[in-house]
Amino acid sequence: MIIISPYAKALLSKKQNPKNYPYWKELISQITEPIIQVGIEGEEQLVPDFRKNLPISELRGLLQECRTWISCDSFFQHLGWDENKPGIVLWSVSDPLIFGHPENTNLLKDRSKIAKNQFLWWEFVEHKSDLFVEPKEILVHLNKE
């Protein structure tokens, strides 16, 4: 079983968070293992097993049970690291050298495109799908995990 944590925290402006991976459906369609989606109420359901609003302790338990996990740059990548359970993190505008953990597989398509200021609100950064890696690249790493 693998866990996906598809979404970063929603922005107050209701705009799409620039850290949200845009190709989840395409990626999921190519994964043959069981998938559990974790997230919160209001997020789009991508797989049949969507577990919402789980307490941290239950998320930790799931992490221990899964083969690996895939997440955008959200709290979940830190939780996986904290549980000594490496996973795949999909980056775009935030800097994995600052916010990531080398124990994870950090997939950043183009380092020159990360936001110039990493410490402002993401409200002011536009979401751009072409900043993310393609699903096929993730699958290569997923099969190695």
Added chain:
Amino acid sequence: MPSVLCSVATRGRYHTTLPLVLSAIMNQTRKVDKLIIYDDNDEPKDVRQEYLYKHFFQMLDIKGVAWEWLFAQKKGQHHIHQMANMRGFDWVWRVDDDAIPESNVLENLLKYAKDDVGAVGGSVLTPPQNEKNNATGTIDRIDSEPNIQWGQIDGVKEVEHLHCTFLYRSGVHDYNLGLSRVAHREETLFTFGLHQKGYKILVVPNAVTWHLKNPEGGIRSETKQEMFEHDEQIFRNVLRFRADTIVVLNCGLGDHIVFSHVLPSIRNPVVFSCYPEIVPGGSIAEAQHLFGDIYQYNIYARMDGWKWKDSLESAFRKMYT
């Protein structure tokens, strides 16, 4: 040779004591590498075409001293000092706009600026005062003794806080930006913070600055009692928790998880947290009550100020250990 920035915060003293101060800085036996005047006047002027200042700036150019005149944000001198603190020099020599250093002050302060030293101050005398006092310069006696710098200093002495004007190691400790515009106790909090980080704070002889205490103008020319009370409360709470490291996690869930790996390295942590299930502690509202504005604890603002390139975990370590 270490680089030295001289910072002067000024308000309401364009044509009284400020020119005297700038002249004294220019005529130091050890030249500063840069002089920045932070203009915090309510109605700031461009003084470059004024006779006095025009020649003063030309003299600085002739002497090869870089200078800048910056218009400050009117948020108080602690914000100004923090800007100077982050300019990337090895040391910052802060001089008040009515404090006139004798010509050897910087040279003599720098003699004591060793690797284990955080700040060095000399005497700060207001005429006719010229006597030695028996103060200890310890924080515990701050309410019961005069400031040690208010008297002649006849030997090097380790203290716990400094006042008014001094030389300090830059970029290792931040000014408390939670204070009001009056910034009451700002230099005491700053130098005591350096002391708490393990740096020596020294008072040294042969470094006399004459503090004219010009009754007109001044960076602290605020009279609102509530500002002083607000700052005094923060100061007292800092003293109350001085054996502890105050941690305020006004940040996200993931940040708390990362921070939890730093927590074991922190000396006597007293934590205020948004996610007590990750990092147990008091509430953010409680921290605000105790220490005023808690923006100073915003790890993202701090990383921005530091132009941070390293990991979030390292940033927390820099902030709290």
